Amino acid sequence: MEKLIIKGGRRLKGSVRIKGAKNAIGKMMMASLLTDEEVILKNVPQNQETDIAIEIVKSIGSDVRREGDTVFVRTTEIKEHKVAEMSRKNRIPILALGPLLARSGEGEVPMVGGDKIGARPVDFHIASLEKLGAEVEVKGTSIIARTAGLKGATITLPYPSVGATENTLLAAVLAKGRTVIQGAATEPEIIDLVKMLQKMGAIIEFGANREIYIEGVSKLHGVTHSLIPDRIEAASFAVMALATDGDIFIEGAEQEHLITFLNVVRRLGGEYEVLPGGIRFFRKGALKAVHIETDTHPGFMTDWQQPVAVLLTQAKGNSIIHETVYEDRFGYTEDLIKMGADIEVQSKCLGDVPCRWQGKMYNHSAIIHGPTPLYGAELEMRDIRAGMAHIIAALIAEGTSKISGVEHIDRGYEDIDGRIRSLGADIERVNE
Numbered sequence: 001m002e003k004l005i006i007k008g009g010r011r012l013k014g015s016v017r018i019k020g021a022k023n024a025i026g027k028m029m030m031a032s033l034l035t036d037e038e039v040i041l042k043n044v045p046q047n048q049e050t051d052i053a054i055e056i057v058k059s060i061g062s063d064v065r066r067e068g069d070t071v072f073v074r075t076t077e078i079k080e081h082k083v084a085e086m087s088r089k090n091r092i093p094i095l096a097l098g099p100l101l102a103r104s105g106e107g108e109v110p111m112v113g114g115d116k117i118g119a120r121p122v123d124f125h126i127a128s129l130e131k132l133g134a135e136v137e138v139k140g141t142s143i144i145a146r147t148a149g150l151k152g153a154t155i156t157l158p159y160p161s162v163g164a165t166e167n168t169l170l171a172a173v174l175a176k177g178r179t180v181i182q183g184a185a186t187e188p189e190i191i192d193l194v195k196m197l198q199k200m201g202a203i204i205e206f207g208a209n210r211e212i213y214i215e216g217v218s219k220l221h222g223v224t225h226s227l228i229p230d231r232i233e234a235a236s237f238a239v240m241a242l243a244t245d246g247d248i249f250i251e252g253a254e255q256e257h258l259i260t261f262l263n264v265v266r267r268l269g270g271e272y273e274v275l276p277g278g279i280r281f282f283r284k285g286a287l288k289a290v291h292i293e294t295d296t297h298p299g300f301m302t303d304w305q306q307p308v309a310v311l312l313t314q315a316k317g318n319s320i321i322h323e324t325v326y327e328d329r330f331g332y333t334e335d336l337i338k339m340g341a342d343i344e345v346q347s348k349c350l351g352d353v354p355c356r357w358q359g360k361m362y363n364h365s366a367i368i369h370g371p372t373p374l375y376g377a378e379l380e381m382r383d384i385r386a387g388m389a390h391i392i393a394a395l396i397a398e399g400t401s402k403i404s405g406v407e408h409i410d411r412g413y414e415d416i417d418g419r420i421r422s423l424g425a426d427i428e429r430v431n432e
Helices: 022-034 048-060 085-089 092-104 123-131 162-172 188-199 231-243 255-267 302-312 333-338 384-396 407-412 416-421
Strands: 002-007 013-017 039-042 063-067 070-074 106-110 135-139 142-146 154-156 178-182 203-206 211-215 223-226 247-251 270-275 278-283 291-293 317-322 342-346 365-370 378-380 400-404 426-431
Touching (some): 002 384, 022 039, 022 070, 022 162, 048 070, 048 092, 048 407, 092 106, 092 142, 092 162, 123 154, 123 162, 162 188, 162 211, 188 203, 188 223, 231 247, 231 255, 231 278, 255 270, 255 278, 302 317, 302 333, 302 365, 302 384, 333 378, 384 407, 384 416
Parallel strands (some): 013 247, 039 223, 291 317, 378 400
Antiparallel strands (some): 002 400, 002 426, 039 070, 063 070, 106 142, 135 142, 203 211, 270 278, 342 365
8 A cells, every 4th residue: 555654844846737627627538439530639647547537538439549648549449339437437417418419429438436525426517418409317326327319408507507508518519409508517627628629529509607618510520629727736846835935836837726725825824926937835823813714716616625624723713714616614623633633523504605515514614723733643644635635634733643544635636645745845755
């Protein structure tokens, strides 16, 4: 079993380049199935998420070649409409349904997997595909869909679900007629997917109030597209700089994707400087308590809250995080408490953002009392983002921490320990 051994207390300094977005590669690989021509994706991260996406399209019939951070994909024909069961490791497979229905009229994928951070219902996906003319059946651990031909429709999402928006986009671009998605998610990764589909020949535009309009076309062609930088990775390294009282230039970080995060950085006493090619993060003094509420884009991203929670253990005063996106995302705080943090998790809605979990007894708010010293401990990663919280906590803790479950962090981050080491951390990967 691989573990990370981290000796805390070092200030991290230097420059680090962030990789292509982990939350973009899967959907773009699925988009490559929409054409029989070659698709070239650049700035592709070398992580397990990419490996799983490649395995999925290969099982369907794609020819895939990889050269460094560039992936070449061509799916001349759909040879297999059933996606391999192993792909339950993440959420990508369900996004194959739209392209499979468009190209072959049928598709079968395993139920949604990925990190254990909530229910992740597939109801929104299924309802959208049914509106577009698919017959969908949930059988055992599989979702089976068939169609005699997809047709445009007006689809209203009850919540701006990223996955359901992506699935609808991928299904609608080759459907006959016009599709309207109401209540759509508009995350930067979705905008980037739309740009890719546009370059492939799709007709897609954004309206007001979270509406997306798609005019179906009969055929899409090949494309060369470069992934946007990973905004979650950018925030993770930014928090490392602030938490260790360091100074890190994050090459490739884009202000446009981090506006809400940057405001929180400034409120809590951190500082940043937008420079050509990236953003520098550093501190000028003590950290201050803040009140954060996660939300769909352009709100504060749910994937930012775990690393920021670690940072808030070092801030003076009582900070609050109100999680409104997932109902069960504070499990990692038990480990921070084990290391010396003073955190209370509650079922109350401690904020102003309208919350789906109000009155449902989910522990979705956290009060963090600080500052408190942290001490090294033996930890096990629960998911990707909790894993990053563990790493940051270990970097500022007194003593040595041993962290297992590193396969979670490897799914979303390329060579994470190597890049942190390059900033001056005492971090080692060992087999035990």
